[in-house]
Amino acid sequence: MRRNSTPREDGFRMPGEFEQHSGTYIIWPQRPDNWRLGGKPAQKVFTEVAKAISKYEPVTVCVNEDQYSNARHWLPDDVRVVEMSNNDSWVRDCGPSFVTNGKEIRGVDWGFNAWGGLVDGLYFPWDKDDRVAQKICEIEKTDRYRTDGFVLEGGSIHVDGEGTLVTTEECLLNKGRNSHLTKEDIENKLKEYLNVEKIIWLKRGIYNDETNGHVDNIFSFVKPGEAILAWTEDQNDPQYEICQECMQILEQETDSKGRKIKIHKLLLPKPVLITDEESGGVDAVDGTLPRNAGDRLAASYANFYIVNGAVIFPMFGDPNDENAGKVLKEAFPDREIVGIYAREILLGGGNIHCITQQVPKAEEM
Amino acid sequence: MRRNSTPREDGFRMPGEFEQHSGTYIIWPQRPDNWRLGGKPAQKVFTEVAKAISKYEPVTVCVNEDQYSNARHWLPDDVRVVEMSNNDSWVRDCGPSFVTNGKEIRGVDWGFNAWGGLVDGLYFPWDKDDRVAQKICEIEKTDRYRTDGFVLEGGSIHVDGEGTLVTTEECLLNKGRNSHLTKEDIENKLKEYLNVEKIIWLKRGIYNDETNGHVDNIFSFVKPGEAILAWTEDQNDPQYEICQECMQILEQETDSKGRKIKIHKLLLPKPVLITDEESGGVDAVDGTLPRNAGDRLAASYANFYIVNGAVIFPMFGDPNDENAGKVLKEAFPDREIVGIYAREILLGGGNIHCITQQVPKAEEM
Numbered sequence: 102m103r104r105n106s107t108p109r110e111d112g113f114r115m116p117g118e119f120e121q122h123s124g125t126y127i128i129w130p131q132r133p134d135n136w137r138l139g140g141k142p143a144q145k146v147f148t149e150v151a152k153a154i155s156k157y158e159p160v161t162v163c164v165n166e167d168q169y170s171n172a173r174h175w176l177p178d179d180v181r182v183v184e185m186s187n188n189d190s191w192v193r194d195c196g197p198s199f200v201t202n203g204k205e206i207r208g209v210d211w212g213f214n215a216w217g218g219l220v221d222g223l224y225f226p227w228d229k230d231d232r233v234a235q236k237i238c239e240i241e242k243t244d245r246y247r248t249d250g251f252v253l254e255g256g257s258i259h260v261d262g263e264g265t266l267v268t269t270e271e272c273l274l275n276k277g278r279n280s281h282l283t284k285e286d287i288e289n290k291l292k293e294y295l296n297v298e299k300i301i302w303l304k305r306g307i308y309n310d311e312t313n314g315h316v317d318n319i320f321s322f323v324k325p326g327e328a329i330l331a332w333t334e335d336q337n338d339p340q341y342e343i344c345q346e347c348m349q350i351l352e353q354e355t356d357s358k359g360r361k362i363k364i365h366k367l368l369l370p371k372p373v374l375i376t377d378e379e380s381g382g383v384d385a386v387d388g389t390l391p392r393n394a395g396d397r398l399a400a401s402y403a404n405f406y407i408v409n410g411a412v413i414f415p416m417f418g419d420p421n422d423e424n425a426g427k428v429l430k431e432a433f434p435d436r437e438i439v440g441i442y443a444r445e446i447l448l449g450g451g452n453i454h455c456i457t458q459q460v461p462k463a464e465e466m
Numbered sequence: 467m468r469r470n471s472t473p474r475e476d477g478f479r480m481p482g483e484f485e486q487h488s489g490t491y492i493i494w495p496q497r498p499d500n501w502r503l504g505g506k507p508a509q510k511v512f513t514e515v516a517k518a519i520s521k522y523e524p525v526t527v528c529v530n531e532d533q534y535s536n537a538r539h540w541l542p543d544d545v546r547v548v549e550m551s552n553n554d555s556w557v558r559d560c561g562p563s564f565v566t567n568g569k570e571i572r573g574v575d576w577g578f579n580a581w582g583g584l585v586d587g588l589y590f591p592w593d594k595d596d597r598v599a600q601k602i603c604e605i606e607k608t609d610r611y612r613t614d615g616f617v618l619e620g621g622s623i624h625v626d627g628e629g630t631l632v633t634t635e636e637c638l639l640n641k642g643r644n645s646h647l648t649k650e651d652i653e654n655k656l657k658e659y660l661n662v663e664k665i666i667w668l669k670r671g672i673y674n675d676e677t678n679g680h681v682d683n684i685f686s687f688v689k690p691g692e693a694i695l696a697w698t699e700d701q702n703d704p705q706y707e708i709c710q711e712c713m714q715i716l717e718q719e720t721d722s723k724g725r726k727i728k729i730h731k732l733l734l735p736k737p738v739l740i741t742d743e744e745s746g747g748v749d750a751v752d753g754t755l756p757r758n759a760g761d762r763l764a765a766s767y768a769n770f771y772i773v774n775g776a777v778i779f780p781m782f783g784d785p786n787d788e789n790a791g792k793v794l795k796e797a798f799p800d801r802e803i804v805g806i807y808a809r810e811i812l813l814g815g816g817n818i819h820c821i822t823q824q825v826p827k828a829e830e831m
Contacts, residue, residue, distance in 0.1 A: 102543045166531070166551040169597065178467045184549055186531040232534065239546050240605060331632050 102244045104207065113200035113207055114296040117262030119324055120377040120409045121462040123206075124159035125236055125408065126152055128456070129172045130190035131165060134389040135224070135449050137382030139303060140394060146445040147190070148175050149300040150413065150453055153439050155180050157408040163187065163233070163238070183240060188215070188230045193317065194254035195230040195345065196458040197238055197245065200296065205216055206463045209243040209294050210234040211253040216312050217277025218252070221399030223311060223450065224389045251290050252278040256292070256315040256455050261325040264298040264357030266291055271305040271314030303347045307331065307369075310399035311390060317454045318401045319347065323365065323432045326356060331403040332366035336446035365432045370419035373400040392448065405429065408459075411436050415443035415452045467609045469572065472658040478565035478572055479661040481498050482627030483772045484689055486827040488571075489524035490773065491602055492516055493821070494537045495555035496530060499754040500589070501814050502747030512555070512809040513540050515778065515818055518804050520545050522773040526605070527764075528552065528598070528769065547607060553580070553595045556816055558682065559619035560595040562603055562610065562822035563660065571828045572609040575599040576618040581677050582642025583617070588676060588815065589754040606825060616655050617643040620681040621820050623656070626690040628724030629663040632655055636670040636679030664722035668712045673705040674735075675764035676755060682710065682819045683766045688730065688797045691721060696768040697731035705734065730797045735784035738765040744813055757813065769817030770794065776801050780808035780817045 108114065130147055131140040135279035151160045155177065160380045163185035164172040187195070194216070197208030213231040214224035238245040257272045272278070272286055282290070288300050306314025319331045330347055333340050351362055382392035405414035412433050416422040422440060431436045446452050473479065495512055496505040516525045520542065528550035529537040538547045552560070559581070562573030576599065580592035603610040622637045637643070638652055647655070653665050671679025684696045695712055698705050716727055745759040767790035770779035777798050781787040794803045811817050825826060 168600075173600075181607060183604055184551060184601055186549060229531070234548055235538075236534075239548055242546060369526070 104244050104246045106246075108200040108207065108246060109293045109296045111202065113202045114262065115200045115209075115260050116461045117260060117322055117324065118459055119322065122158050122409055122459045123462045124152050124161060124460045126196055126458045127160060127162045128187050128190040128233070128461065129162055129164040129168055130449060131168050132189055132224075134190060134384040134386035135392070137379055137392070137448060142445045143273045143449055144171070144175060146441065146443055146455065149441050150456065151176055153413050153441060154406070154408050154457070157410045163192070163237070163450050185236050186229045187233055188227050190449070191256070192233065192347075192453045192458040193256045193451075194312075194380060195233045196255060197234040198255050198295065199243070199459070199461050201461050201463060204463060206241075206461055207246060208234060208238040208241070210238065210245050210247045211249060211255075212250050213254065214252050214277070216254065217275065219278030220287050221275075221313070222277060229392055237458075246294060246448045248290070248294055251294075253390060254312065254315065255310060255458060256317040256451070258295070259316055259320060259322055260295060260297060261356060263325045265301065265325070266297040266299070267301045267303065267316055267320055267322075267328075269303045269306045269314045269316050270303070272316070275313045277313070284376065297357065301350065301354045301356070303350055305343045305346065307399040307401050308338070308343060309397050311450050315455075318399055318404050318452070319402055321405065321454070324373065325358070326360040327363045327432070329365045329428070329432060330366050331369050331401045331402055333369045338372070339441050343401055365428055367402050367428050368421050368424055369402065370400050370417040370421050373398045373417055373444070373447065375448065390450070396433060398447050400447055401452070404454045406432070406453045406457045407436070411439055413439045413441060413453055415446065416440040417444055417447070418442065469609050469611045471611075471747055473565040473572065473574065473611060474658045474661045476567065478567045479627065480565045480574075480625050481826045482625060482687055482689065483824055484687065485627055487523050487698040487774055487824045488827045489526060489825045490519050491557050491561055491823045491825065492527045493550070493552050493555040493557045493598070494524060494527055494529040494531050494533055495814060497554055497589075499749040499751035500554060500757070502744055502757070507810045508814055509536070509540060510808065512810060512821060514806050515821065516545050517540055517772070517779050518806060519773050519822070522776045528557070528602070550598060550601050551594045552598055553592050555814070556820050557598065557823040558620070558621045558816075558820045559677075560598045561620060562599040563620050564608070564824070564826050565661065566828060567825050569828060571606075571608070571826055572602040572611060573599060575603065575610050575612045576620075577613060577615050578619065579617050579642070581619065581642065585642030586640075586678070587642060592759065602823075607657050611659060613655070613659055616659075619677070619680065620823060621677060621682040621816070622662070624681055624685060624687055625660060625662060626687045626721060628690045630666065630690070631660060631662040632666045632668065632681055632685055632687075632693075633663070634668045634671045634679045634681050637677065637681070640678045642678070662722065666715065666719045666721075668715055670708045670711065672764040672766050673703070673708060676815050680820075681770050683764055683817070686768055686770065686819070690723070692726040692728045692730075692797070694730050694732050694768055694793075694797060696734050696766045698734045703737070730793055732767050732768065732793050733786050733789055735765050735782040738763045738782055738809070738812060755815070763812050765812055766793060766817070767817050769819040771818045771822045772798070772801070776804055778783055778804045778806060780811065782808065782809055782812070
């Protein structure tokens with residue numbers, strides 16, 4: 102059922118990712134102009150992610166018809182596979198943001214334009230992705246708020262579930278999204294559709310992130326009043342200034358409840374570059390962002406995903422992988438910390454958080 | 467989860483259609499070589515059927531991607547629409563037959579070959595239809611019995627939920643289905659997968675029925691020990707002999723509990739022929755059964771569908787429409803009787819029962 106009201110009007114809020122889930126959605130990767138070698142290496146890692154999550158909560162994988170049999174073959178029996186046409190596999194960004202009133206959940210169905218539409222979108226067309234949120238809501242039998250043209254990707258926001266939202270100016274004020282709206286207009290949309298009171302604007306996300314600096318690659322809430330920030334001590338890295346800037350903002354700000362936010366620094370891996378071989382495995386298609394050898398990828402451990410009882414985080418074969426696991430264990434002492442070697446996801450332009458979308462539990466704990 | 471056992475082994479049985487449902491599945495019609503005028507008139511009637519059923523139980527309509535928006539537009543908000551690729555819209559025949567143990571439901575996923583495969587199938591290919599049962603089970607989150615090559619359409623059987631199954635030799639012994647199996651082999655498959663004890667074999671179904679005489683167009687259980695049989699008193703109609711033959715068999719037989727089955731006679735409409743205009747609206751495609759002007763359609767009121775609290779039956783603009791409603795009211799005194807003018811469904815080769823598939827309630831009443 103489509104709702105013409107807003108979550109704020111109806112008393113629904115977006116829970117923090119750390120709150121209980123009823124399950125997780127993933128979309129199966131396949132497009133050969135983004136995923137090398139026909140998507141086979143990425144499909145293997147997506148399968149690992151689905152398996153890892155399914156130890157903690159139910160997983161549904163959505164798949165284009167022509168990959169249905171293959172996805173069903175590789176995914177374990179206890180992972181549900183449903184047909185859902187899509188342009189690519191970033192359900193964090195094209196899927197619904199679920200909100201709850203403690204008894205019922207509903208989906209917020211944002212506009213989706215492939216991270217910038219005709220201005221600097223990453224592929225064309227994106228019509229199938231724009232219908233993913235609606236289709237997930239139908240499968241979940243939840244009502245749906247359609248935001249009438251307001252473009253937002255789920256990865257460009259993080260909430261603490263208690264009225265605070267963190268995002269980046271680089272993304273939300275980008276001229277490829279809602280260029281007809283002022284910053285204040287955008288704040289008001291977020292307040293209406295996610296039922297938040299306080300918006301903390303970081304300036305920029307991870308260096309060279311093709312999403313225009315999605316917050317979910319640099320920052321994540323651990324719980325209300327506590328968060329993770331991707332970090333580097335390397336003053337020669339262009340990322341250094343970005344991290345310093347984020348920290349300054351976060352130190353100055355308070356959340357919706359007036360709290361200072363405790364920050365855990367999560368050291369980044371060394372720069373990860375696309376190899377010749379990796380680049381050579383990707384179809385060249387006009388209108389799709391090319392994967393050129395030597396390009397720096399936006400590798401970050403902050404792109405982890407919190408599930409019921411665990412945190413699933415990406416590893417890169419970097420000495421800092423181990424440190425990342427330690428920092429996450431300190432931040433999430435009651436959860437298992439599960440690392441997955443995720444270079445193949447990174448090669449497609451994102452990581453574990455970008456390829457997952459939680460469905461919160463309707464009932465309050 | 468795929469099960470390699472059988473429902474009989476696991477203590478699951480197929481309930482009668484008259485038992486409580488948790489909902490109904492329908493597939494949206496569209497193929498222009500079967501449905502005239504690009505499927506638009508049929509889509510209107512399928513929408514009426516979905517609306518009628520949704521007054522009594524939840525309805526899910528499955529639709530190919532290219533018709534998703536259109537189906538979503540015409541169907542009311544409280545009917546769920548999910549993407550599911552298909553070759554045509556006969557979910558009775560390609561969908562799962564659900565079985566229950568009183569606590570849980572599971573789907574039986576038969577082989578599907580478009581009513582006769584390469585022998586006398588009605589279109590080619592049928593690969594998408596053959597995956598519909600699995601996909602519905604995944605959406606319903608039910609386990610699934612795959613019957614490894616055993617071809618069966620749900621419309622070729624009716625059960626009383628207490629161990630009796632009625633079918634036709636014309637269909638189940640047709641050389642386009644399981645020609646490598648004997649009648650006894652086929653009986654054993656039915657007994658294993660539907661957990662029945664007694665199989666009553668009618669000889670033939672409705673005259674000129676392209677399904678090879680599906681039982682659901684001529685016979686239906688009202689409840690254990692009581693049934694409907696399509697009927698004609700017109701001795702010049704080739705249907706006359708078929709009805710007489712069915713009645714003789716049913717009078718001689720007893721059900722699994724040793725009961726005689728009480729039969730309500732349901733007078734057929736006058737022969738319904740395809741008009742020139744109707745024939746002209748259908749694409750001619752090699753390998754698809756043509757819809758020639760003057761061909762007699764297998765019109766029958768027995769192709770009704772029982773839902774929670776009602777019976778939805780087809781009307782043809784025939785003087786017997788009213789009688790059909792009366793006979794159904796006598797047979798189902800506690801249910802509402804809802805007639806829908808369904809010539810457009812008939813033109814595609816079936817009727818209301820053929821386009822619906824019930825999901826039984828898991829819990830016993």
